[in-house]
């Protein structure tokens with residue numbers, strides 16, 4: 001796995017202007033259409049105001065609005081540097097270390113440390129949006145082929161956000177009482193939910209999910225593209241391959257193994273530094 005090094009980081013983010021460009025790009029993408037005047041346009045950075053202005057109607061966008069970076073006097077590249085350190089250091093970084101590395105006061109370092117940690121934990125509770133696939137797999141202490149009788153096995157609910165992350169939850173039984181609270185917790189109601197034709201999913205629209213696509217595997221109607229559960233099934237095959245490494249996985253620790261598999265899947269693009277993910281989710285901060 002290619003590591004994103006400190007030298008690379010320093011070269012990529014030498015000053016505040018570059019940082020702001022980065023935050024704008026990560027949060028607003030390649031903005032070609034003005035949200036105010038609706039015309040095709042480009043945005044120009046206003047150096048004195050941490051904002052970008054539509055060249056046609058002068059509407060301004062503040063990429064740091066609603067984030068801890070909005071009213072900060074600490075330079076933006078210090079913030080990104082702190083985020084970089086906190087996401088790449090295995091054991092985390094203390095306020096004391098940030099104070100020393102960044103050369104800021106302990107009070108500032110402590111605040112940055114705490115605010116970034118808040119965003120990181122909000123990210124774990126983020127609800128999936130867009131196209132979300134849900135499926136279940138039965139896993140036991142030793143792997144048996146799919147379709148084989150599940151005896152001592154536990155069902156695992158897999159939830160995958162297309163082009164995004166996965167989450168896996170071990171449950172006792174597959175029924176509405178166990179599954180729906182998990183789906184409510186992890187999926188935004190605006191999402192399009194793809195499932196197979198299992199009965200348990202038939203009440204999803206009643207539960208408030210607007211769009212529910214049922215993929216009918218029984219009729220061998222495997223579909224590519226938006227309407228499928230191929231992504232979640234792909235993740236399940238990754239989990240099954242773990243059984244080749246570990247041979248025996250006890251029920252007691254099954255959730256830990258699922259979490260590990262999810263972590264690995266969620267960090268499958270090493271070229272996208274983890275701290276970019278943080279930048280993307282800056283607005284999750286809630287003071």
Ligand SMILES: [Zn+2]
Pocket residue numbers: 034035036037038039041054055056057058059
């Ligand atoms: Zn405009």
